[in-house]
Amino acid sequence: MNLHSESFPLRAGMKMAQLLDKDFSLLGVFSRMGLDFGFSEASVDEVCRRSGTDTDTFLLICSVYAVPGFRPSADDRVDLKEIVKYLHLSHSYYMDQVLPRLAQALERMTAGCQSKPRSVIRSFFSQYKEELSKHFAYEEDYVFPYVNAVLEGRSGEGFSIAEYERNHSNVEEKLEDLKNLVMKYLPQGCDQSQAMLALVNIYTLEYDLEKHTIIEDEVLVPGVGRIENA
Amino acid sequence: MRRKVLAILPSAIVSRGLEQIFRETGEFVLSWVLTELSDARIRSAAPDIIIVDPLVADSASREGLRAHIGTLSDAPVIAFKLMNDGAEGFDAVIGLSDSPATVVKKLRMALDGHSDPARREGGELSAREKEILVCVAKGMLNKEIADKYCLSTHTVITHRKNISRKTGIKTVAGLTVYALLNNLIDINSVE
Numbered sequence: 001m002n003l004h005s006e007s008f009p010l011r012a013g014m015k016m017a018q019l020l021d022k023d024f025s026l027l028g029v030f031s032r033m034g035l036d037f038g039f040s041e042a043s044v045d046e047v048c049r050r051s052g053t054d055t056d057t058f059l060l061i062c063s064v065y066a067v068p069g070f071r072p073s074a075d076d077r078v079d080l081k082e083i084v085k086y087l088h089l090s091h092s093y094y095m096d097q098v099l100p101r102l103a104q105a106l107e108r109m110t111a112g113c114q115s116k117p118r119s120v121i122r123s124f125f126s127q128y129k130e131e132l133s134k135h136f137a138y139e140e141d142y143v144f145p146y147v148n149a150v151l152e153g154r155s156g157e158g159f160s161i162a163e164y165e166r167n168h169s170n171v172e173e174k175l176e177d178l179k180n181l182v183m184k185y186l187p188q189g190c191d192q193s194q195a196m197l198a199l200v201n202i203y204t205l206e207y208d209l210e211k212h213t214i215i216e217d218e219v220l221v222p223g224v225g226r227i228e229n230a
Numbered sequence: 231m232r233r234k235v236l237a238i239l240p241s242a243i244v245s246r247g248l249e250q251i252f253r254e255t256g257e258f259v260l261s262w263v264l265t266e267l268s269d270a271r272i273r274s275a276a277p278d279i280i281i282v283d284p285l286v287a288d289s290a291s292r293e294g295l296r297a298h299i300g301t302l303s304d305a306p307v308i309a310f311k312l313m314n315d316g317a318e319g320f321d322a323v324i325g326l327s328d329s330p331a332t333v334v335k336k337l338r339m340a341l342d343g344h345s346d347p348a349r350r351e352g353g354e355l356s357a358r359e360k361e362i363l364v365c366v367a368k369g370m371l372n373k374e375i376a377d378k379y380c381l382s383t384h385t386v387i388t389h390r391k392n393i394s395r396k397t398g399i400k401t402v403a404g405l406t407v408y409a410l411l412n413n414l415i416d417i418n419s420v421e
Contacts, residue, residue, distance in 0.1 A: 071263055120417070124403055172274070173400045177404030180399055185408060213274070
């Protein structure tokens with residue numbers, strides 16, 4: 001499916017509200033990019049220009065989330081600086097918004113339990129948070145500065161994007177474990193509606209991280225690789 | 231829910247052709263396309279089925295390709311063969327002359343044939359699996375567990391795979407939580 005073909009479901013000329021309505025997972029994307037509601041009849045292109053966002057890159061990101069089966073390709077027009085900015089905003093969104101919401105749901109879920117399950121789940125969650133935070137810190141401290149250097153025509157010494165791809169670790173396992181612990185092995189005395197809220201947050205985060213990884217592995221890595229080899 | 235396919239195919243013509251077939255038939259979806267072998271990316275993906283062109287492996291490692299992918303993913307592995315290049319042990323083989331219906335049928339059969347005993351029975355952990363789970367939760371290594379119960383390391387690994395498959399919990403930290411919540415271990419015995 002080509003992003004620039006006539007039949008592609010997301011287009012620069014469509015209304016922004018229409019685009020958002022395609023798939024509600026875009027809500028998270030809009031939130032972290034600081035796109036405020038109240039689009040009225042403005043087109044995607046108009047809203048992007050107004051907020052200083054590159055329209056093609058924005059459409060590419062939205063397509064990864066909202067178009068089933070969509071895969072980025074080397075032909076897509078993309079501004080890698082914007083991609084880095086987006087990935088950075090995503091990290092903050094996960095750490096500052098999604099994880100605190102999930103933490104709160106888990107705390108409230110186990111509030112009526114005995115102290116053991118409460119502390120066991122709390123400590124597992126904090127291990128997960130720590131792991132995710134380390135994963136993001138590596139990208140923020142090493143990968144993004146390197147990419148920015150390459151984009152500015154400086155050579156990033158002693159690092160290459162292939163090295164990042166090799167070290168790109170898997171952070172989904174603990175989240176999946178947490179999902180199964182809540183869904184299958186919820187301790188007695190837990191609050192069901194908070195468990196539901198926790199699961200909604202887990203599923204949302206899981207889906208978002210999956211798309212986030214596609215943008216890293218299939219847009220950022222090959223894009224930077226092409227510049228390195230040029 | 232459509233079954234997710236991971237393809238490792240150097241040829242865009244082939245991967246896009248498959249994508250088109252999947253779109254028309256609706257039962258599968260091409261979720262990941264790699265143009266070369268990447269252990270990390272195979273491991274981080276969660277495909278229901280894998281399609282690989284054996285030519286992505288050099289001739290020396292081609293024979294062991296199926297086994298190698300088996301260490302990264304439990305999904306059945308289908309070979310896409312342009313020619314008879316000697317790769318062995320795949321769950322099915324597809325080629326350029328297969329019709330879309332044949333491709334889908336072969337994938338479906340590979341999935342049906344692949345479900346192993348643990349997945350079929352699902353269900354409760356066996357007594358031995360519980361013993362091993364307790365050791366894992368206490369932080370013991372596979373070798374230590376094998377010695378304790380006079381098993382081979384390979385058998386311990388198989389038990390661990392089955393434990394994770396039944397519970398849906400993969401990490402040591404997650405298995406420790408499971409063991410604690412189910413009163414299989416005491417909180418003081420965790421390091």
